[in-house]
Amino acid sequence: MKTIQHKFVEFIPNYLEQNVLYISIEYKTAVHLCICGCGNKVVTPLTPTDWELRFDGKTISLSPSIGNWNFECRSHYFITRNVIHIARRWEDWEIEEGRVEDKETKKNYYKKQKKKKRKD
Template structure:
């Protein structure tokens, strides 16, 4: 496969098999995106969409932020997809990868803490469970 320098969006309910190079598949049903790695290695990159993690913007062109760091793939590619264009960045070291993962876990934990129900809601849930 050859490297991809541009992605087009395709909104789907479920993901096709096989995937097409240069297509960023977006499933709102599963809050996920999937695409073949831009380097051309053929690896599948799946991204969970969530406010604390990734966002998709579609304005006729597709953007995915923050960057894609394919650290689980042998290629270890690192790039942004902005308005459909691939913007390459240097690969992340093992230490940088660990920092990014730790920061991601902290962001998710902070977001979940913001949505924890207060004591009145928890009490009501317990009472309904007994009724």
């Protein structure tokens, strides 16, 4: 079982350790090195339309899954209670579909936010 440690930090350090998820609440972001060992830095912004971080007092979970489609390794995994679950690699068309969906989700979210503001 592959695990990742988490560290709450104010600033994300320049030097990242493998298998550590750095979390900055201040900057609403989490950063770690791709778990496959390729050395690529993975940035997961914590926003209502990006990733959600759950901290149960002991372990952290990130959702949705992390898909490193822009890296050569194309690794795809879940971090659930500090345990890494390797997921299936997506096909090109799936990645494309996921991107379109993501855009739609964001568009709708910000539309709703605008409407809300107008009401207030």
